[in-house]
Amino acid sequence: MSVLDSSLAFSGIEQNRLPAGTKLYRGKVRDVLTSPSAMILVTTDRISAFDQVLGVLPGKGEILNQMSLQWFHETSDIVQNHVLKELSPRSVQVRKAKVLPVEVIVRGYLTGSAWRDWRSGVVTPGLEDLGQASGWKAHQKLPEPRVTPSTKAEAGAHDEPISHEQIVRQGLVEEGLWKKVVEVALKLYERGRRRLAERGLILVDTKYEFGLVDGQLTLVDEVHTPDCSRFWYLEDYDAAFREGREPKKLDKEYFRAWLISQGYQGYGPVPAIPETVWEGTLSRYREAFHLITGREWQPSQRTAEAETQLLLSSL
Ligand SMILES: Nc1ncnc2c1ncn2[C@@H]1O[C@H](COP(=O)(O)OP(=O)(O)O)[C@@H](O)[C@H]1O
Numbered sequence: 084m085s086v087l088d089s090s091l092a093f094s095g096i097e098q099n100r101l102p103a104g105t106k107l108y109r110g111k112v113r114d115v116l117t118s119p120s121a122m123i124l125v126t127t128d129r130i131s132a133f134d135q136v137l138g139v140l141p142g143k144g145e146i147l148n149q150m151s152l153q154w155f156h157e158t159s160d161i162v163q164n165h166v167l168k169e170l171s172p173r174s175v176q177v178r179k180a181k182v183l184p185v186e187v188i189v190r191g192y193l194t195g196s197a198w199r200d201w202r203s204g205v206v207t208p209g210l211e212d213l214g215q216a217s218g219w220k221a222h223q224k225l226p227e228p229r230v231t232p233s234t235k236a237e238a239g240a241h242d243e244p245i246s247h248e249q250i251v252r253q254g255l256v257e258e259g260l261w262k263k264v265v266e267v268a269l270k271l272y273e274r275g276r277r278r279l280a281e282r283g284l285i286l287v288d289t290k291y292e293f294g295l296v297d298g299q300l301t302l303v304d305e306v307h308t309p310d311c312s313r314f315w316y317l318e319d320y321d322a323a324f325r326e327g328r329e330p331k332k333l334d335k336e337y338f339r340a341w342l343i344s345q346g347y348q349g350y351g352p353v354p355a356i357p358e359t360v361w362e363g364t365l366s367r368y369r370e371a372f373h374l375i376t377g378r379e380w381q382p383s384q385r386t387a388e389a390e391t392q393l394l395l396s397s398l
């Protein structure tokens with residue numbers, strides 16, 4: 084399952100099969116095909132953690148893409164998004180955006196890196212006013228959801244937290260547009276939070292990417308998936324918080340936590356990942372798919388070659 088050269092790892096298109104004028108960009112999880120007239124996002128089965136690609140989980144690409152499509156649909160009244168046409172369960176034709184160089188993270192709870200930073204006296208940009216005196220507890224709900232942005236690092240590098248002021252001062256995003264981005268991100272989070280609560284989950288935190296299409300703010304990439312969000316089971320939150328433990332979670336955090344338990348946090352040699360951890364991770368993606376879409380995930384029967392032909396004919 085973890086073999087990176089498996090055909091499932093990629094969109095099935097290699098550079099030498101691309102029509103003239105078409106480019107292939109490989110992100111950590113998605114393959115992006117760009118021709119003069121079209122852009123296609125293929126969500127592959129690659130899995131990353133700590134900004135490194137660590138393996139392949141068959142079916143993950145379809146699961147993620149289907150979840151994102153549902154969320155794009157459910158949030159299109161808040162902000163326009165990049166979706167043009169679903170080509171296959173894992174491939175979608177999108178509007179090409181000029182992507183803003185900032186990851187827009189919204190947090191509803193003091194947990195993860197924000198908690199670790201607060202506890203060790205480091206101020207998380209966007210949470211400056213939490214203060215060190217007040218006795219915050221791990222996994223505590225914030226008074227209101229907050230945007231804690233980070234830079235969008237080049238491939239291989241790690242994203243770094245950045246303050247709202249620095250984003251504007253460094254000219255990464257113009258002030259008026261940044262205000263709009265924050266407003267829209269908080270609305271998206273609120274929509275996600277409500278919908279997921281109906282399905283028994285807490286949207287703990289999540290990351291959005293925005294771009295400009297013909298000057299219009301546009302939601303791109305992926306939305307409210309286990310790759311870009313942290314989900315907790317609502318029913319466990321109160322007891323867990325009282326007992327000072329992290330609530331039962333349903334997201335990639337399971338995979339990340341296992342890596343941390345082995346001493347891996349994105350640097351140095353990657354530990355050998357046992358089959359049980361792959362299976363545990365995939366079962367969480369399937370469960371998230373079920374809760375978010377109300378459907379059981381069924382793997383598509385499409386062959387890699389059929390998928391390649393479809394992509395080539397859509398470029
Ligand atoms: N509509 C779009 N227009 C242009 N770029 C996009 C669009 N949607 C997503 N992207 C970019 O495509 C890439 C998707 O690949 P992904 O594997 O998610 O990358 P990453 O390794 O940066 O997470 C990202 O760089 C993302 O910013």
Ligand SMILES: [Mg+2]
Pocket residue numbers: 110112304
């Ligand atoms: Mg991404």
